[in-house]
Amino acid sequence: MIKVENVHKRYGLRKILNGVSFTAEKGQITCLIGINGAGKSSLLHAIMGLTPIHGGHIAIDGQPLGTAGYERIAFVPDHLTMPPGMRINEAMRFMEDFYKGWNMARANDLLRFFGLESTERLGNMSKGTAAKFSLMLGLGQDTDYILMDEPFSGIDLFSREKITEVFSSELIEGRGVLFTTHEIAEMERLMDKAVLIQDGKIIRSFDCEAVRYQEGKSVLDVMREVYQS
Amino acid sequence: MENEWDSVAFNSRDPVYLQVVRYFKEQIATGKLQAGQVIPSRRELGAMMKINPNTAQKAYKEMEEQQLIVTEGNSPSRITGDGAVLRTIRSELIGEAVDAFVGSVRKVKVPIDELLDLVRTKYMEEMNRQSGSDEGGTNHD
Amino acid sequence: MKRYLKLVHMEVHRFRYLMLFLMGVILIFQVGAIISVLSRELSQRWDDPTYNGVRSPFVPEGMLSFTWVISNTNFWFAVPMLISVAVIGLYVFFVWYREWLGRSTFIYRLLMLPGARCQIYLAKLTAILIFVFSLVSYQLLLLPLQKLLFQMMVPAEWRVDSYWPEVIHANRALDLLIPRNIEQFLSIYGLGIMAVLIIFTGILLERSYRRIGILYGLLYVVGNAIVALYLPDLLGLGLPGTYLYPDEIVGLVVGVCLLLLVLSVVFGFRLLANKITV
Known part of the structure; x- marks a missing residue:
């Protein structure tokens, strides 16, 4: 379980996170929903230890992340995480060199699944290819958790369908997935849990099937209610 | 077969797992899934219907509880062979549809004979059109 | 390793x-x-x-x-x-x-x-x-x-x-x-390495605190430079009336420089571990 407890963060004088608390379970798909600037990316960065927090606690399975934690939790940001001069196969070898949990066989499967060319230079990739490549790097690691920041942003329809398939595949089975997206209509039937964030605060966190069952509401319905009130 | 699974349109306000269960019931009622037929694994179902593996799991659990499917040991799940259960599914589906229909048509206050005639004509038209387009589809292939 | x-x-x-x-x-x-x-x-x-x-x-x-x-x-x-x-x-x-x-x-x-x-x-x-x-x-x-x-x-x-x-x-x-001898080597390359380390820490300060970090970084670099370059003067050495031999002054300067160097490295490590932002 990823447990975020009363986390505060600011950039300069601006408050980005203002007492955020929520959990994301292992074996579940949790979606972090909010308008731009609500603090979603900062929250993912904070969980990954990529930016300091100014209060609160974050624990992965009861422990602080620590540098060994990067073998247990993978992050797919909406940026490339490798130098532009590298080729895809070089990046894969880099991952193999540095991560014990890198699964080269699976990475090669993903390469074929996404239709990536292993000799392509990262600097030349289109936005859609880059997103698939980043996802390949994240899923190629055997980790308990995987975090994704906007895996669909600025991507063509067909790439988006390919990436959506990942969410209903064995690739994420048993893992804890925490991701952010604006494509709620497309993704809502794929998520177990939705966490709504606004102005650096969690305003609602719920089990999607339970809300549909008990209230007959879609995730979008809940969002409309919450953000328009 | 796979194309059919793929094209299931989910609505966003009912629990996805119940929609999956309902889809199975429809397939059983129309004879597309036979008694005792092996069904896809949870994992395969998740991938085919593009749903979360947990939802697929939950749907299977629900179907097991309703005794729609049976799983023995490590062998794959099958549609139940229990005739009584299968018949209930059919009547349940028809009952539900009729309930919904009656619920909305009642407001118009149509005399029952006129209504039944209308239903008969419409239903025949719809069936003819469907079988026509089905044949057209197969001819085309 | x-x-x-x-x-x-x-x-x-x-x-x-x-x-x-x-x-x-x-x-x-x-x-x-x-x-x-x-x-x-x-x-x-x-x-x-x-x-x-x-x-x-x-x-x-x-x-x-x-x-x-x-x-x-x-x-x-x-x-x-x-x-x-x-x-x-x-x-x-x-x-x-x-x-x-x-x-x-x-x-x-x-x-x-x-x-x-x-x-x-x-x-x-x-x-x-x-x-x-x-x-x-x-x-x-x-x-x-x-x-x-x-x-x-x-x-x-x-x-x-x-x-x-x-x-x-x-x-x-x-x-x-x-360089022809160890003193010359140390004074040229030692000072060079020290400058690199101080600048590294300055950069990491900027990368950690961003806009206000530019100020922190500059202050850090300039502060270190002043200490390193004017150390003998700051200590009041080299003036008439001091009781240290030139060798001792050199030793003192080298010692303080080493201290600054170690501090820069430790500070840099800490920034990278706890304060850096992507």
Whole structure:
């Protein structure tokens, strides 16, 4: 379980996170929903230890992340995480060199699944290819958790369908997935849990099937209610 | 077969797992899934219907509880062979549809004979059109 | 350790073309200068056998030495070296900033590598040192080759042999680059390394605190520079009435510099571990 407890963060004088608390379970798909600037990316960065927090606690399975934690939790940001001069196969070898949990066989499967060319230079990739490549790097690691920041942003329809398939595949089975997206209509039937964030605060966190069952509401319905009130 | 699974349109306000269960019931009622037929694994179902593996799991659990499917040991799940259960599914589906229909048509206050005639004509038209387009589809292939 | 070496290897791999370019520049400038100085001298000698441009008390009348060539190419040796120094100076910044710039933000991956983050810092430092010392050893390797060129161009009857210390001393740039003793080595390369470490920490301050971090970083660098450069004055040493010997003052300065160096490294490690932001 990823447990975020009363986390505060600011950039300069601006408050980005203002007492955020929520959990994301292992074996579940949790979606972090909010308008731009609500603090979603900062929250993912904070969980990954990529930016300091100014209060609160974050624990992965009861422990602080620590540098060994990067073998247990993978992050797919909406940026490339490798130098532009590298080729895809070089990046894969880099991952193999540095991560014990890198699964080269699976990475090669993903390469074929996404239709990536292993000799392509990262600097030349289109936005859609880059997103698939980043996802390949994240899923190629055997980790308990995987975090994704906007895996669909600025991507063509067909790439988006390919990436959506990942969410209903064995690739994420048993893992804890925490991701952010604006494509709620497309993704809502794929998520177990939705966490709504606004102005650096969690305003609602719920089990999607339970809300549909008990209230007959879609995730979008809940969002409309919450953000328009 | 796979194309059919793929094209299931989910609505966003009912629990996805119940929609999956309902889809199975429809397939059983129309004879597309036979008694005792092996069904896809949870994992395969998740991938085919593009749903979360947990939802697929939950749907299977629900179907097991309703005794729609049976799983023995490590062998794959099958549609139940229990005739009584299968018949209930059919009547349940028809009952539900009729309930919904009656619920909305009642407001118009149509005399029952006129209504039944209308239903008969419409239903025949719809069936003819469907079988026509089905044949057209197969001819085309 | 294995991770550190891999990171170093990668850093070296990334600057290899830049280094080869600088090596090319050095080669072209220096060999070009040697050829032009020698051919001018030689052609005048062929035209007028009594001509002698060499004025040196150590070389017999009418003879040419490699030392003379080197002392006449001072400027053309210094130019590529200054270019190299400038490039390396910029590279000290670039080695960090490029991880954040552009669409490929490698800093995400670097920070997410399992293992202590100080390895990233050390790998970058090592890369800079490898860069510097590769160029210095390249220059050392180039000198015998240039001497060979001299021997090939000048007929044996006009040649006098020269000693290496003499050759190096004949060129101000080489004299600085290739220290003759440990004190000189420490004062040039030690100060250089210290400057790199202080700048590294300044950069990490900026990368951690961003806008206000620019101020922190500048203050840190300037503060360190003042302490390092004016330390004897700050301590009131060197004035009449102090009771320390020059050796002791040097020792004190070296000690304080070492302290600053260690502090910079530790501070840098801490920033990288706890304060850095992607």
